[in-house]
Amino acid sequence: MAAATEKITEMQGYKLHVIETEKYKTNTLVWRMKAPLTKEDVTKRALLPQVLQSSSAKYPSTTILRAYLDELYGATLFVDLAKKGEYHVISFLIEIANEKFLTDPTPLLKKGLELLTEILTNPNASGHGFDRETVEKEKRTLKQRIQSVYDDKMRYSNVRLIEEMCKGEPYALQVNGDLEDVDSITPENLFAYFQKAFSQDEMDLYVVGDVKAEEVTEIVSGLLQFDNRTPQMATTQDVEKRSKVNEVKEVQNVKQGKLNIGYRTNSKYGEPDYFTLQVFNGIFGGFSHSKLFINVREKASLAYYAASRLESHKGLMMVMSGIDIKNYDQAVGIIHEQMEAMKKGDFTDEELTQTKAVIRNQILETLDTSRGLLEILYHNVVAHKDITINDWLTEMEKVTRNEIIQVAGKIDLDTIYFLTGSEEGK
Numbered sequence: 001m002a003a004a005t006e007k008i009t010e011m012q013g014y015k016l017h018v019i020e021t022e023k024y025k026t027n028t029l030v031w032r033m034k035a036p037l038t039k040e041d042v043t044k045r046a047l048l049p050q051v052l053q054s055s056s057a058k059y060p061s062t063t064i065l066r067a068y069l070d071e072l073y074g075a076t077l078f079v080d081l082a083k084k085g086e087y088h089v090i091s092f093l094i095e096i097a098n099e100k101f102l103t104d105p106t107p108l109l110k111k112g113l114e115l116l117t118e119i120l121t122n123p124n125a126s127g128h129g130f131d132r133e134t135v136e137k138e139k140r141t142l143k144q145r146i147q148s149v150y151d152d153k154m155r156y157s158n159v160r161l162i163e164e165m166c167k168g169e170p171y172a173l174q175v176n177g178d179l180e181d182v183d184s185i186t187p188e189n190l191f192a193y194f195q196k197a198f199s200q201d202e203m204d205l206y207v208v209g210d211v212k213a214e215e216v217t218e219i220v221s222g223l224l225q226f227d228n229r230t231p232q233m234a235t236t237q238d239v240e241k242r243s244k245v246n247e248v249k250e251v252q253n254v255k256q257g258k259l260n261i262g263y264r265t266n267s268k269y270g271e272p273d274y275f276t277l278q279v280f281n282g283i284f285g286g287f288s289h290s291k292l293f294i295n296v297r298e299k300a301s302l303a304y305y306a307a308s309r310l311e312s313h314k315g316l317m318m319v320m321s322g323i324d325i326k327n328y329d330q331a332v333g334i335i336h337e338q339m340e341a342m343k344k345g346d347f348t349d350e351e352l353t354q355t356k357a358v359i360r361n362q363i364l365e366t367l368d369t370s371r372g373l374l375e376i377l378y379h380n381v382v383a384h385k386d387i388t389i390n391d392w393l394t395e396m397e398k399v400t401r402n403e404i405i406q407v408a409g410k411i412d413l414d415t416i417y418f419l420t421g422s423e424e425g426k
Helices: 042-054 062-071 108-121 132-151 153-165 187-200 213-221 274-286 291-299 325-344 349-366 370-383 389-397 401-409
Strands: 006-010 015-020 026-036 076-084 087-097 202-209 246-251 257-264 303-311 316-323 412-420
Touching: 006 213, 015 213, 015 370, 026 108, 026 187, 026 370, 042 062, 042 076, 042 087, 042 108, 042 132, 042 187, 062 076, 087 108, 087 370, 108 202, 108 213, 132 153, 132 187, 153 246, 153 257, 153 316, 153 412, 202 213, 202 370, 257 325, 274 291, 274 303, 274 325, 274 349, 274 389, 274 401, 291 303, 291 316, 291 325, 316 325, 325 401, 325 412, 349 370, 349 389, 349 401, 370 389
Parallel strands: 015 202, 246 412
Antiparallel strands: 006 015, 026 087, 026 202, 076 087, 257 316, 257 412, 303 316
């Protein structure tokens, strides 16, 4: 399969990635900035993109800024936060119509890039502080966002598993920061952090669509320039295998128990057996034909849902399931059995073939959207690797039964977390 080619240019203080493709009717502009996760900065870093996208010096209110987006044929702007391994990643995304499909000669690509530049470099600030009203409004919203995790028990259980499993590691920090740190953020110290982030973060601009790389480079070089920097690398520490599984039970007023199990895979994106791990996860718990779904949910009727997912840059695999509180021991037992089956190679050739086909389709579906394409490409920035989409497809297709058994042998059970509704679950 011929995937769109990524042209990467070293700009002043950041990298420009242009993906020329006629596949999408819109052009997508994504600015990403990455820094190591730290307790000191995580909450300010979660608030910063919300403040920047709320208004700017030229568009001093959200209403004015959104009205301008409407003028640009209904362009969209939003921000996002993610944890990728021990890094905290901020994204700004603008999706804008391609002027080739309009009768109006307005240079929308240029205007989109100018708006992105405005938001990133010309904030609604005076002196050494952001606009106070904007900061206070976004602080209230951030508190609600952090609180919402506690109200959604499925998300809460996954957060708690990570906190217990990765205690003392940066990855234990929540992507939206800590509730108790929000009040201490001021317009002044947030502005100081804004200056620090733009002088130290590893920064990348992606432009995807029916565009010409030379034209994009010319526009961007006149708009965005930053100090050159050597991006900070996250400090990774080797985590010793636990001598005893960490079992945590938490009692709350819930009717359905949330059973979350964390494993250390000892394999990360960019390592030789990473693609094997992807196939392993597909057979084990990644899809509706996987062992967890079939054996825990369908055959034993023990779970409302049962699935596993990978954290590719941290080397973790999480199993998530919702169960009746009384079924805790039985559910844990059957999940353990499925892992042992994988370690022994107890899966059929049909399961292996089906999983490869589903993963292939999943990748191709992801490429149907520009955002999905960028998610796949950005793995290389996080891991400092150069793996193409064709590499993903070919390497995954080559995975053998023996390689899956080997990768399964490296996986260690680390933590079992159970959110239960009464003392009976303990």
